[in-house]
Amino acid sequence: MTYRPTAEQLEAALSFHGHICPGFAYGVQAALLCINRFGRHHDAELVSLVETDSCGVDAIQFFTGCTLGKGNLILKDWGKAAYTFWRRSDGQGFRALQQRLEAPELTQQIDRLKQESPSPEREAQLKKAKTELAHAILAAEPESLFTIQPPQREIPRPERILTSLTCQACGEPTMESRVRLFDGHPYCIPCFSGVDQKS
Ligand SMILES: [Zn+2]
Numbered sequence: 001m002t003y004r005p006t007a008e009q010l011e012a013a014l015s016f017h018g019h020i021c022p023g024f025a026y027g028v029q030a031a032l033l034c035i036n037r038f039g040r041h042h043d044a045e046l047v048s049l050v051e052t053d054s055c056g057v058d059a060i061q062f063f064t065g066c067t068l069g070k071g072n073l074i075l076k077d078w079g080k081a082a083y084t085f086w087r088r089s090d091g092q093g094f095r096a097l098q099q100r101l102e103a104p105e106l107t108q109q110i111d112r113l114k115q116e117s118p119s120p121e122r123e124a125q126l127k128k129a130k131t132e133l134a135h136a137i138l139a140a141e142p143e144s145l146f147t148i149q150p151p152q153r154e155i156p157r158p159e160r161i162l163t164s165l166t167c168q169a170c171g172e173p174t175m176e177s178r179v180r181l182f183d184g185h186p187y188c189i190p191c192f193s194g195v196d197q198k199s
């Protein structure tokens, strides 16, 4: 049976994300593809690699249980609306590459509004059109919104807990796998790249 979120679950996901928008709706549908293949899990059984940091990722975290905090959501800021999912127990996986929903009137309206100079009316119209588009995306079949491909890489290994080293500049403990060495001494990434974190 295909899994569909209840109205309550959708409402809870929306309050997690903060607003309804097309990106969130695509994320819900990507999550549904994953759940319908691999089942629902709340541990770290599922692993996701997302290639964008946009709205859809919140829906994926909410519905699949792949979260940044658990380490089973890997974020690559590549600006691509593509989501790869794996199931650890059998290593099965797929990559879902997002396709635009065929809704020419709404998408043209949104494109047109985006080019107009900002005004309260434009904002209201844009919000209305985006909400309508989001609902249209949510009403579509998940399979119609994505091209499904094999994963482009191996399932990521769980991150090992490594020891911490003390950054020579700020003195803060830093995961060994993240330190950069300069002149034989360990530095955290922000110190190494000269970013002033204290401002
Ligand atoms: Zn959003």
Ligand SMILES: [Zn+2]
Binding pocket: 167, 168, 169, 170, 171, 172, 187, 188, 189, 190, 191, 192
């Ligand atoms: Zn530092």
